[in-house]
Amino acid sequence: MPSARPLPLDPAARRATLLTAAAALLPLLLQLPGALQGGLGATAVAVALLTWRRPLPGALRLLLALALVGLVLASSRFSLGRDTGCALLAAMIALKPAETFTLRDARSLVGFALFAPFATFLLDQGPLSLLLGLLAALLALATLQRLADLEAGAPDPAPPLWRRLAATGRLLAVGLPLALATFWLVPRLGAPLWGIPERALARPGLSDRMSPGQWLDLIGDERPALRARFFGPVPARQQLYWRGPVLWDFDGRTWWQLRWPPGIAPAPFDAGPPHWDYEIELEPTDRRQLVALDLPLAAPDGATLAPDHGLQALRPQTSVSRWRLRSAAPRHHQPHLPRALRALALRLPEGYNPRTVALGRQWRAEAGGDDAAVVRRALAWIRRDFAYTLETPLPGRHAVDEFLFDTRAGFCEHFSSAFAVLMRAAGVPARVVTGYAGGYRNPIGDYWLVRRSDAHAWTEVWLRGRGWVRVDPTAAVAPERIYDTIGDRLPGADGLLGGLGGGARSLVDVGDWLRRGWNDFVLGFDARRQERLLSGLGVQRLDGAHLVLLFAACAALALAWMLWLSARGERERDPVLRAWHALGRRYRRLGLEREPHEPAGAWAARVAAARPDLGPALRELSHRFSEWRYAVGEPGGRTARALAQALRRHRPTPAPSASQGPGRATPPGERR
Template identity: 40%
Template sequence: MRIRLKLNNNTWLLAAIALAIAPHTSRLPIWISLLCLAVGAMRLFQVHLPARWLLITLATATAAGIYATYHTLLGRDAGVALLIAMLTLKLLESRTLRDSMVVIFISYFLLITHFLYSQSIPTGLYLLLVVLVITTALIGLNHPGRQIEPRKLLRMAAELLGQAVPVMLVLFLFFPRVPGPLWGMPGDAYEGMTGLSDSMTPGSISKLSQSGAVAFRVAFDGPPPKPEQRYWRGPVLDFFDGRSWSTTAAPDRKQAGIAVTGDPVSYTLTLEPHNKRWLLALDLPAKLPPASRLGAHYELLADQPVRQRLRYRAVSYPDYQAGLNPGDKEINLSLRLPSFGNLKTREMAGTWKRTAKDDGEIVSRALEMFRSEAFFYSLTPPLLGANSVDEFLFDTRRGFCEHYAGSFVFLMRAAGVPARVVTGYQGGEPNPFGNYLIVRQSDAHAWAEVWLENRGWVRVDPTAAVAPRRIESGLAAALPAGEPLPLLARMDSAWLMQLRMSWDTLNNDWNQWVLGYDQERQYDLLSRLGFEMASWKELAVSLAAGVGALLLVLSGFMLWRRVPVDADPVTVIYQRFCRKLARAGIIRQPNEGPADFAQRTAMLRPDLTLSTASISALYIALRYASHPNASDLRQFGKRVSAFRIK
């Protein structure tokens, strides 16, 4: 037939391994990637395999190299690197079918390790493709000495995987789920997660703002609160060391009482993992999600660091009065300042304290200063020296929210007003397709809280005084033209925006329904199907029964179809022709050659002589001649289809 790329089993195997390793290469040390390439090239060009002693030396050296790189052979990164290196080296001693089988199964195993890094939809689709290629290689290996067309192999693999889909669905839905992860992830798996940290230095939040990654998604039960009310409370920072703000660890302190007015807002929040313990909630959380507690500063804290996507329900009161009767200790902690530095600020605050009639006036004077004087909101502020507050307030006057919040709290404390920094997120982007709010890392924010007599802790956002649009319309609107923006915060193209929102909706559904399919959702589904509070035993029994029934149905279907194993299209069409003749009573004997049969047919039915002769000639040419061509095959199929017996 046509000239085709000769894909032999070796090539399939190498392609499968290459695809299985490929996404890891960005995380691997370069020398392992080079090793993989070199071994792949050796196998591709069928170089002589190295001797046993050389192989052992190579394997030992590779393991030592991995130990030198990671200082361990365990854990996620080192483990994956070791697995890849050994899989590659196994290729160098793959001589028999058994060796190749081992390589195949290690490749399947290697695929799972990708989920340790990403569980997104593209990853899932890619891994599905790789499973297809590995399965193709597996099928090819099981037909040694027989050259099967690549397309045919691929189709067989696709059919196998297709048959596995119903079983996969049953297992996914009914395999008993346990609360929490089924197995613990190695400790190094949580490095490099983005999110708010426990401390704040000038520049830390503006750096975070460059990231377009999703921090969390919120679905409100009712209408979402107004933009200026969307303050998502994160870590509260009440200790200043002259340079950075941080949290004082004091687990014994109890938070002061809360008085709430107005309607509560209830919502479901899906938090991306950030490897810290704090959870986010709308100011001010009232009803707590399970396995969490309220910190001294009304921040939500989980019992364990958030290491996988966490979905929880919470209730908040946007109108609240908190801390009307705080303890002395809390007030004192909120007035602490380092004993040195920032003298100009202290002096100005001292003046305000002497002249103002109450604390509220001090607050409004500070805000008035930010509003009326030449302060600028910028993602790229100048660097600050030792007296960072002085330099910012009197010289540079360009800053991001952490500059404003930090210096404001410093001013208040210097003027004797209890104050603290609150970090978290502000705002969020409504997704019109999914009816939920996306809050990104670029929405990270810092603001202040001051304690006023009779009013308790009051939220004050100095950034709002400088750049009111930051609060109303988000970061992109607030920054002056020419500022570098995180890519995803740009608002220029409507269709791009729409595409982004649709994609996020899809991701959200994936998170909620596939990745977030947990014990709770499983029970929900089962109770809808009529299994009230199914036990593990019942689940296991129904699982086995379900899979068994499914396989029975599938095998029954296949038996019914009785497709001959890898039937040649020429034979299939000819058999169709013979069946047509058989219906007219002309039955081909099993040992009757096509030419003899055509002759006999012509004798029995002279009217069919021509059509039978031409079909038989085509069949003989296609099946026995040296160079059958595709147009003959088409012609053959057409004539047999058109063949009628009157």
């Protein structure tokens, strides 16, 4: 038997299909690098326009596919990661309209495009990605309904917009209760069963190394890095140093974090008052590096504390995470430095920065054994002769020499590196600490916001009797660049109504507060939060068995809701069927309803025997309904609309009572 010929798409159905594919592709494109966004977006538009009437030649489609694969791999530096896979998915969706001309092709494109919003959540889980994904899902359901109408043979498969949206809303309402029950009540694992592939291109963030020019992108990035909420005393702004990776090794150009052997305890320090108790909400970085207020007292669950008090998570931070921490300012930090660490904190590579090395040795000879005097002399020189700027050229081989003796201008990366090298050359143990400095207090929610642009690097020197001491040479030159954040420079910062009336500042406050709420109630809903789900009702902890029972009960209710809505929607999906069932309900009030097993013609004959005055009209309607329902031909169009209108207009009247005289109709079973 020959197969049926594929049903071609009409222009309206093709437009709806392409619009759905574009809506599904948009959230994924927004998470890709700029070059890929432009290239894949332009390709999708060009393919849709060029193939509107006829398909592209196969050779041209092959060349386009190879070009897009090459663009994706080149953008990811030929590294494979989840961002590379998502970009390849976007490229395939951009090319798919080139072969979309039949009903089957359209359904394939819609289904394939829906993978894009799901892939977006591998790269970003923010509210904008969710809203765009929901919009794509709504459009996909509406488009699939349009395609079903086209397959049914209706000449005009486009009912009014409100009716199509209402039908789509009913479809969503069918599955929403079960989806919510699954999200809140399915027992969650404390750790994932499998790992998420790493990104091919790392997100901007703190790294285990620091090279000249590496921080320019980070310092110019105004996106949030972390949010902190304090329980009790809040540190002064000058104490807001968020400690990250500590860099010890220096090869003449790049500083590296030390790889500590396992089992070494953190260096001891005398913690002075006050102690700060706080919670950090850390944005995803795809790295294990964590930050804490200088200095953390202990590592939280799921993290380790290095001997230099740098925190690392046990797993890469691919999503928003929360950490409860306690910190204190040290009075004495490792007052006894082991010989091996002292040698490491004094080591400099041979053949680099000869002028800096010579100056350090000169200062050592002049200061004798007074290390603090060397530190004070260096700070006074920097404060007097140096300037802060982001406009710095990439240095040559002797980067520190060029900064200290030629340019004398730079930002924290230059100041901290040069200061540490100068101290080591003078015989003062030194290391570079990276992290963030400062922060902005959001009055809406009472928490501190630290942005990626607050990234900072400072120096720690070891002084006899005091141990490691923080020295920030950048703050000596430009303290306003360290402690003043973008929030202080926004227009309206001194508005009459404070945080709620400051124009642009209040918008930033509200927007970040909403994002924090999203992180708290959605992204931060983990296994521990799930156990305390009913704590407000007096149930302090829900174990796995309780969660399973709750989910089973809610799932049963949700399935009953789904079955009721589905059955109701099945009965009333078609306007003609809806009008036919409504007609049966009107006859029910007369005691003449149609039995479920009764054909339309038999029902009309039974009604005519009981009520001759209603028989002719009902016989005609039942005949037209049977022809529409079972005859071979086109089920939709004007005929269906006319039949539905006729069914709705037919209103059977009750039989006349005996008091109405000789003209009354004979009730069923009554003889004249």
